[in-house]
Amino acid sequence: MSKNIHFTPGPSALYFTVEQHIRTALREQIPELSHRSKVFSNIIEETIKSLRALLKVPNGYHMVFTSSATEIWERSIQGLVENESYHLVNGSFSARYHAIASQLGINALKQEAELGNCPDYKDVSITDKTELISITQNETSTGVAFPLEDIYAIRKQFPNPLIAVDVVSATPYINLDISKIDMVYFSVQKCFGLPSGLGVWIYNDRCLELANRRNYEGKITGTYHSLTSLHKSMQKFQTPETPNMLNIYLLGQVAKDMINKGIDKIRQETDYKSALLYNLFETHGKLTPFVKDKAVRSSTVAVATVADGSASLINNLSNSGLVVGSGYGANKNNHIRVANFPTHSKEQMELLVDHINKWT
């Protein structure tokens, strides 16, 4: 049986080198090591180093591992917010961060855009009580991308609150200037093309000092993980718990592969494949791009509305081994969502576009 190609927006196709790296990891017995051993802390150190280079993480910014991006939503509110957070909501993932903040009992405010649009940052009602602003750079549920220039404009206008940016389904494609924000985070099963179950949290000294102070004051900033405990363990390239060792190893290897390939090349290829997809959506009789405003269309998750519903197209493609995502939430039955991640080759994307073109 030939393999399926997963264009689903996470989990998605594994990065094309992952299988080889898993074999190497098993041969070298990496999952059998003690997570407190020198050999394994060297692996953590190497992964951190490679990621810092790939993502151009500036000095004064730190990196720790969590179980997922979802965990970072909880830990960031617990560690960094006393009373009030503000969420720019443009779909299900940004809404979930807001909901978690509410559940944790803080005053979580939001500005919500209609699905398929981006909240206009000029309408925000951020006050001097706002401690953290949440922005979802790439909203995987709708295919809306928050323009980087708007993120930088928010920074300029609001220097005091922390700015937290979700780049789960955009990094390392997106060329974010990390020095302009306070924390950024992702999980690895989207653009990085790895198995799920690992989150990466990058944060600056402001975040760290805040979390440490709240911790010192006796606030609950997390249980098995808090920013303070994660940071402290990472000084020895360790984690408080037994981590997802295999994935930490794989992430380091894939980050190196991406550096060797060249991040510029990865970005150019992504732009090329994204143009193919949106051109298809605009010219196909039964498809229309869900995001009308080209300025906020995601390059890495393209969403189309399918006339008469998306089930028949999704089935048709899957019969040929091409797996695309269905819609999210309310749009489950009338959208397709197509991941355009670094592992999806030009040839694979051309094959998918060809197939959809032939479907009527």
Ligand SMILES: *Cc1c(COP(=O)(O)O)cnc(C)c1O
């Ligand atoms: C997938 C996703 C998440 C959640 O990731 P988990 O690994 O399930 O925690 C958060 N934000 C965005 C934008 C996502 O696409």
